[in-house]
Amino acid sequence: MRPLSEKCVTFFDFLRFGLAQVVLIGHGIGMFYNYWGGFFPERIPYLQQIAVVGFFFVSGFLICRSVMTNFKYKGGDATHYFVDRFARIYTTLIPSLLFVLVADLLFSCAYPEAALLTYVSAKNFIYNLGLIPSMPLGTLRPIWSLMFEWWIYILFGGLVFFRKRWFLCLICIWMGAKYTFTVNAQGEAGHLEVIWFAGALGAFWFDRLTQRTEISRLSWPAFIGAVAIYLYTKNSYHLVAGLLMTLGLVLLAARLNSDEEAVSQVKKQRYAALAGFSFTLFMTHYTVLYWIQQALGSTTIGFLSSILLANLLAFALAYCTERHHKTVAVLLLELVRRRRWRLSQP
Template sequence: MFFDFARGISAQAVVLGHALNIFLPGIFMVPGHRVFYMQSFAVIIFFVLSGYLITSAVLKKRDRPDFTFNSYLLDRVARVVYPLFPALALIIACDFLVFRGTTRLPFDGVDLSPQAVAGAFTMLFNHPILQELAPRLGTPWINAGPVGSGAPLWSVVAEWWIYVAFGVLAFVAFRKMKPGVGNALLLVFAIAVPVGYMAKGSYESLAWIIGMLYALAAGRVAKLPRSFHAWLVILGTAAFLVGLYYNRVNLHSASTIIPASVAFCHLYFLVDGIAAERSADGLSRSTFKDRSGRAFRAFSLFLSSYSYSLYLLHFSVVSYLWYFLHGTLPAWQLIALSILASNVVAFGFYLLVEKHFHRVGAWLKKVLLRPPAPVGGATTAAARNQDLEDAKH
């Protein structure tokens, strides 16, 4: 529930943050001013959540004979790439209809060139290796940037390559997988993305690594006293605020990302420990608390369910509202309309596309993977249910 709420609220913060940037640029986009960009903070939360949840899922399934690197990768394709590609197609089509041939934009430009489209669908835009090779080989077309109004999708692509790198390393460590030349090259190509971003001053991948480390140590960390977690939340928050002050509110720096990630992880263990203790003591059985708890869980699950769709599409929706209504409605109305319209569009996209990712994953495995040899019987229904639960992350 904690993670669902954090993911859902973070997605809403991204929408609000980008709406403030676009509709109130005189406040939120002034060069040199110290501005707290809530969308950048939300991305930190997304990365640490992802690192924790993906690592936890791998640890749960690592001893299953049907859990291979290929099945892991197909799970990630179904969860990340399958919703991404239809969203990209929708963004490109709408951008072409709305922005084609115009210079009236709320941002620098809209790149709908063939190389930008190809870079988006191959998950290769902003890739550090291609950025380095392009001028040396005299092939600038291989260095693609984000396509159209899909600029925020850089984080999705970055996480995709982190998933790939983590998968190779995890299966080498846990399942003694022989890397081979192909997997070694894949690892180098994948790990170049987070390393390249860090070389340019964007350390979001550290949040992913911290989430991973806490997942690996979760059994031991969860046994620590609640007071220890509370103190780490306080100290981590204080260090985060100090980092913000001395780095001019730079939410991409290691000095802000590391303490924020540590504080978030200990907040999870603190809240989870309190909830477990109350449940054991029977304190959550009163009618009011029980109903309010169920309502909060349902609300958190609802917000979280379509948070990925919201992240994929919101910036384009906000940009279109700016294009058609800028100068017609006041900024506060446009911001409210952006939040409403983004959520409606994203929830519709979730129902039509993202919601079916588990079926897509099962189909991909059926078509592309050989069935595992039975070990003590066929794969159980419980194992299949665990696949679906883990795939949500």
């Protein structure tokens, strides 16, 4: 398995940043210009929901590549996988939960009748912290997708590492399958797990696709087909459209991966920095939009200021939290290894 080219890595960094901005702007347009149930989705499907489909592809693709690297260089270390996933999610989830809780409680003093305050409770906080499918805490509306994605991680890890840690993985498979197929897939978003596993399958075949440059040219017909279905059905979670978009993104990435042209250090750092706060932005943006809309009303000034503030706050929060997820993973792995060593001593 060859490493992703610099162009391909930069592409995925830009894609993560771009998808987060689409979610932010889509929610902002709907909230500030009263487009819910009208312009969205009667004329065009919800753009932010299509972006979520894109996030599931990116997640499946990158995690599968990470697992393939794990097997190649670490022999298939289940502990490394689960600790890495835990660190990646919770270095953003915990700060985001606390940010939303504090913001909702502070603004509740000025706007006690705000509808979403109904969901600010200790029960929702605990369930959201455990990523158990439940009502989001207050204005933390986007967490539903993380609840979906988290249990796919658990299921995937159980399937991949079953022969390494069979008892633990059996539990992961049972819990992951229960929440993925029995609970989450029954919601409005449908079978996003199919998109996730399609991304993972694309990662598995990616090196072969990179060598077949003539196939990669089919990315644009795939994109056109996806757009046509989205516009015709007005269904942001249409499975066939989502799979066509996934195919197009995989083929486009393969085409970029076949290009060995170097990317400037400045450009790499810029896009890596932009992607570095996309997860935090995804988790916290709705809170910023919601309370600015309450304060300033449905105005263009409110819309523009909320877009800017959401990005600035997410960047500041991620700078202290999300960007350190790899360091947290290393520390947790070291703690696990020390614990095992102590238990092995007579």
